Amino acid sequence: MSKITKIHTDNAPAAVGPYSQAIAAGGVLYTSGQIALDPATGEIVGDDIKAQAEQVMKNLAAVLAEAGTSQENVIKTTCFLKDMGDFGAFNEVYGAFFTEKPARSCVAVKTLPKDVLCEVEVIAVL
DSSP states (O other): OOOEEEEOOTTSOOOOSSSOSEEEETTEEEEOOBOSBOTTTOOBOOSSHHHHHHHHHHHHHHHHHHTTOOGGGEEEEEEEESOGGGHHHHHHHHHHHOTTOOEEEEEEOSOOGGGOSEEEEEEEEO
16 A cells, blocks of 8 residues: 655645645645645735736645656646636646646636636646
């Protein structure tokens, strides 16, 4: 049986419910979805998709770093957008962060926590 390790960093928003920022098991990291929260203030960063996506990527980078990995080792992402009309602008930020082009799903959803414009979760190799 593989050891399960909860990952937490103060450099990403704290979990506000019964979940962890990420779980490492069997050499793989599974993150919870990250939204555009500033970890220091708990406030939403930005009011457009690019600004929010940039904060999401910073939060993911912090969780990945705490686990000892990085975006180069991400093998799968799941992206949630409030409005598929933001797809192109979101992709600009996403593509600059995920240069290794992991597998991805991207869907539009009715609402997201705190009414943000995007949320992203990842699976990465440790």
